[in-house]
Amino acid sequence: MDAGSFLSALTPLNIAFALFGVAAGTVIGSIPGLTATMAVAVLVPITFSMEPASALILLGAIYTGAIYGGAYAAILLNTPGTPSAIATTFDGYPMAKRGEGDLAVALACFASVFGGLVGALALLFLAPPLSSVALAFGPVEYFWLAIFGLSLIASLSSGNLLKGLAGGAFGLILSTVGVAEISADIRLTFGSQTMIGGFGVVGALIGLYCIPVLIDLVAVPDRHLDVKEGVKSVRIGEAARLAFKSKFNLLRSSVIGTLVGILPGAGGSVAGLVAYSEAKRTARDDQKFGEGEPDGIIATEAANNATVGGGFIPTLVLGIPGTPPDAVILGALLVQGVRTGPALFQSGGGSIAYTFIYGLIIATVLMLPVGLLIGRYAYKSIVTIPKAVLVPAVGFMTIIGTFAIRNSVSDVIIMILLGVFGWIVGRFGFAASPIVLGLILGPIAEQGFVQTWIIGSATNNLAGMFFGRPISQAIVAFTLLSLIYPLFAARRKSAQLNEHS
Amino acid sequence: MSTDTPVGADRQGQTGSLLVAGFFVLAGAITLYDTTRYTDVDSMVFPRAAATLLIICSMLSLVSTWLRPSAEPGFGQGSWWRRLLLVASMLGACLLMPVIGFLGAGCVAFVGGLIAAMHLRWSAATAFRFGGSGLIIMVGFYALFRYALHVPLP
Numbered sequence: 001m002d003a004g005s006f007l008s009a010l011t012p013l014n015i016a017f018a019l020f021g022v023a024a025g026t027v028i029g030s031i032p033g034l035t036a037t038m039a040v041a042v043l044v045p046i047t048f049s050m051e052p053a054s055a056l057i058l059l060g061a062i063y064t065g066a067i068y069g070g071a072y073a074a075i076l077l078n079t080p081g082t083p084s085a086i087a088t089t090f091d092g093y094p095m096a097k098r099g100e101g102d103l104a105v106a107l108a109c110f111a112s113v114f115g116g117l118v119g120a121l122a123l124l125f126l127a128p129p130l131s132s133v134a135l136a137f138g139p140v141e142y143f144w145l146a147i148f149g150l151s152l153i154a155s156l157s158s159g160n161l162l163k164g165l166a167g168g169a170f171g172l173i174l175s176t177v178g179v180a181e182i183s184a185d186i187r188l189t190f191g192s193q194t195m196i197g198g199f200g201v202v203g204a205l206i207g208l209y210c211i212p213v214l215i216d217l218v219a220v221p222d223r224h225l226d227v228k229e230g231v232k233s234v235r236i237g238e239a240a241r242l243a244f245k246s247k248f249n250l251l252r253s254s255v256i257g258t259l260v261g262i263l264p265g266a267g268g269s270v271a272g273l274v275a276y277s278e279a280k281r282t283a284r285d286d287q288k289f290g291e292g293e294p295d296g297i298i299a300t301e302a303a304n305n306a307t308v309g310g311g312f313i314p315t316l317v318l319g320i321p322g323t324p325p326d327a328v329i330l331g332a333l334l335v336q337g338v339r340t341g342p343a344l345f346q347s348g349g350g351s352i353a354y355t356f357i358y359g360l361i362i363a364t365v366l367m368l369p370v371g372l373l374i375g376r377y378a379y380k381s382i383v384t385i386p387k388a389v390l391v392p393a394v395g396f397m398t399i400i401g402t403f404a405i406r407n408s409v410s411d412v413i414i415m416i417l418l419g420v421f422g423w424i425v426g427r428f429g430f431a432a433s434p435i436v437l438g439l440i441l442g443p444i445a446e447q448g449f450v451q452t453w454i455i456g457s458a459t460n461n462l463a464g465m466f467f468g469r470p471i472s473q474a475i476v477a478f479t480l481l482s483l484i485y486p487l488f489a490a491r492r493k494s495a496q497l498n499e500h501s
Numbered sequence: 502m503s504t505d506t507p508v509g510a511d512r513q514g515q516t517g518s519l520l521v522a523g524f525f526v527l528a529g530a531i532t533l534y535d536t537t538r539y540t541d542v543d544s545m546v547f548p549r550a551a552a553t554l555l556i557i558c559s560m561l562s563l564v565s566t567w568l569r570p571s572a573e574p575g576f577g578q579g580s581w582w583r584r585l586l587l588v589a590s591m592l593g594a595c596l597l598m599p600v601i602g603f604l605g606a607g608c609v610a611f612v613g614g615l616i617a618a619m620h621l622r623w624s625a626a627t628a629f630r631f632g633g634s635g636l637i638i639m640v641g642f643y644a645l646f647r648y649a650l651h652v653p654l655p
Contacts, residue, residue: 034650042650162562166525169555173532176548183541187548188532211588214614218587219579221620388621389631392614393638395591396607400642403603404652413595420588428517429573430525438551446547453546 005354008053009362014355017058018363022370025065029072030378032079032206032394032401036066036268037324044332052336053352057359059332063325064116064308064364067268068371071108071301076101076225076382077394079210083201084268084304086436087276089209091289091296096225098292102379106239107294108301109371111250114243115302116364118254119261119309124357127313133262135318139455140465143448144475145263146441149270151482152277153434164434167425171438172445174199181443182450194410203402203415204439208432210398211419217391224387236372246298249279257303261310267323268304269440275303281485309360316340316353513575515566522563529556587617603654604643611635 008014028039039062047055070082075092088108095104122130137145153168177188178198189195217224243250253275260271279299280289289296311322312329319340321327333340344353382390402415422432456465467473532552536545590613598606615631646652 038650162558162565163522166522166555166558166562169551169558170525170528172551173528173548173555176551180539180541180544183539183544185539185541185544187539187544188535214587215584216579218583218614218617219581386621386631388615388619388627389634389638391587391618392611392635395587395614396611396635396639397642399591399594399607399610400603400646400654403654404646404650407653409595409598409655412598413592416588416591416595424517425521427574427576428514428521430521442547442551449547450543454543 005351006358008351008355009057009358014054014057014359015362015366017054018061018359019366019370021058021061022065022363022367023374025062025067026069026072026367026371026374028062029066029069030081030374032073032077032081032210032397034066034401034404035082035202035324036063036070036084037328038404039063039066040325040328044328047332048335052333052338053355053359055332055336056329056352056356057363059329060308060312060356060360061363061366063329064305064360065367065370066325067305067308068109068112068116068301068367069374070304071112071297072105072375072378075104075108075297076379077210078213079394079398080205082268083205083440084272084307085300086205086269086433086440087272087300088297090276090300090433091291091293094290094292095294095297099225100292101225101383102376103235103239103242104294104297105375105379106236106372107242107297109368109375110239110243111253111298111301112305112371113364113368114250115254115257115304115306116308116367117361118251118302119258119306120357120361120364121309122258122306123309123312123316123360124354127317130258130262130310130313133259136471137263138469139448139451140469141448141471141475142263142444143452143466144472144479145260145270145274146445146448148277148475148479148482149273149441150437150445151479152273153437160429160431163429164431167430167432167434168438171435171440172442173438174204174435175439175442176446181447194414197406197408199414199418199439200402200405200411201440202405203411204418205436206398206402207415207418208422208436210394211416212423212426212432214391214395215420215423217387224390225383242294243298246295249295249298250302252278253299253302254306257306258310260303261307261322262313264314264320264322267311268307270444271303271307271310272300273437275299277482281482305364312357312360316344514573515570517575518566518573519563522559522566525559526556526563529553529559583617586613590614590617598655604639607639607643608636611639 025039028034029036040059043062044059047058050058066082067084070080070085071088071092073079073081074085074088075096078089078093080086080089092104092108095101150168153164178196179186186196256275256278257271260274276296276299279295283289283295287293287295307323311326314320314322315326315330319330321330330340338352398415399412402412403409405411422435426432452465456462459465467476529552532548536549539545591610594606594610597609615635621627643654647654
């Protein structure tokens with residue numbers, strides 16, 4: 001860490017790269033189907049002829065912008081632009097529907113900037129010691145982390161727990177379709193070559209979240225989103241006050257995001273879900289999560305942007321990418337001749353590492369004006385475009401976005417059919433979110449479970465493997481808390497209502 | 502399908518909930534059957550656990566909906582031909598994509614969606630304005646994906 005690195009990051013060229021990267025990433029991330037990984041991967045070749053530090057700053061800025069950009073579509077169209085924004089739909093879209101989409105967009109921007117800064121500062125000051133967290137997580141910890149994420153179903157399905165659990169289990173089954181990762185058995189394809197690749201998470205997300213909204217929109221002549229009278233721009237002041245009021249939620253979610261980001265393979269979607277679960281568990285009685293609660297957006301957006309800095313910790317210190325975009329950036333680093341490892345922070349490479357970290361901080365700060373500006377136009381566009389143009393335009397985007405993931409028409413057909421399925425079951429109380437949770441967390445849970453099972457059987461210590469490790473015990477305790485607490489809270493609420501009546 | 506009366510909606514909500522729960526039970530049973538042909542025990546542990554959970558939860562949901570009528574809204578009000586046109590045009594576009602190319606298929610999906618979502622009175626001006634906007638959006642995205650992001654669109 002030195003002043004020279006800071007000044008290198010502040011050159012006009014690097015600031016221009018950071019600005020361009022954040023703006024490009026935000027726009028790409030806001031398009032359903034274009035993930036942060038794709039945004040970074042597509043733009044990597046541009047960086048090959050650049051200085052290593054500038055290349056890293058550009059890629060980091062694109063990554064952080066894309067994670068934030070995913071919130072626009074989540075809030076305004078109920079479609080997570082990136083998987084990291086899944087939990088943003090839970091409260092973002094209800095807020096937009098009741099005429100507070102502008103506030104939700106501004107709130108997402110403040111939370112993303114705060115979370116991004118916490119992650120980047122952790123990378124700056126704590127990278128070497130925190131990287132040991134990644135090594136402390138074995139298969140069993142991943143298994144329990146996935147189960148912890150699945151326990152969110154209990155709080156997402158208040159009043160309909162059985163249907164939520166059934167949806168979650170169905171999502172887990174969908175996640176097993178295709179070639180088994182550990183033993184290579186072909187599962188649930190029924191002889192179809194198309195199904196061997198399994199269900200793509202992004203296509204499934206687009207289908208399950210976006211298609212039902214489009215089907216509902218065309219059926220009735222009502223407006224897409226309500227707009228509050230007299231509001232002419234995004235509500236920056238109000239959003240800043242709300243974010244400041246929820247400072248503890250902001251900080252806790254950012255720390256969760258940083259820690260989850262450090263874990264290889266977990267990523268922004270898991271971080272957002274875990275932070276949302278914690279925010280909901282510790283909510284006041286008057287907060288209604290899932291019905292447009294601002295704290296839900298704050299938790300998710302702070303956490304998913306904190307994974308950017310967190311994910312770089314194992315990438316730069318251990319050479320183990322924390323998230324898929326980190327893997328792409330690691331490849332770009334190797335092309336540039338930069339060797340990752342603890343020495344990167346000490347030897348000659350240190351200046352590149354620190355210039356990049358300062359560049360990431362600058363890009364995150366720049367995300368505030370850029371994000372608010374783009375958010376303002378995104379919101380205005382969505383509320384003013386006539387529904388007759390908005391629906392087919394979004395439909396076209398879902399087709400092109402899903403096709404782009406694996407260049408497959410079959411993926412698009414599966415996306416549409418899953419969307420129709422999600423719409424039908426949603427009409428009868430089986431919500432899409434538990435199915436999506438199962439689909440995303442299934443592979444993490446299965447891999448962790450099977451590996452733990454194999455190690456436990458080989459060492460003749462199955463119970464000890466699953467329940468004997470301290471980190472696992474802590475995650476199990478949190479899981480039990482998040483499963484039991486909604487029941488306890490519902491009981492307490494009904495007791496209070498009885499007292500009042 | 503009539504959804505005009507609350508009584509009809511209640512009945513539809515209960516019947517639909519029972520049918521969806523029944524579908525999930527069936528899906529769990531098919532998964533359990535599929536696991537019998539896996540060669541490795543590691544492949545079957547997880548799907549079997551998930552299928553068992555699915556069957557238990559769906560059966561309990563089925564019984565509770567049977568005993569206590571569901572309060573789910575069902576399909577609700579709204580135009581069925583518009584819903585069907587939207588989905589049919591999107592699926593049709595996918596099937597036509599290898600034949601008429603991505604942009605042509607996109608036009609099929611867009612026109613279908615436009616007709617389905619159009620609740621205003623049609624006029625030459627709105628048709629020109631909305632159709633033109635759609636064309637600009639489609640060509641813009643096509644160019645972005647094809648030439649900037651190098652996605653091999655058919």
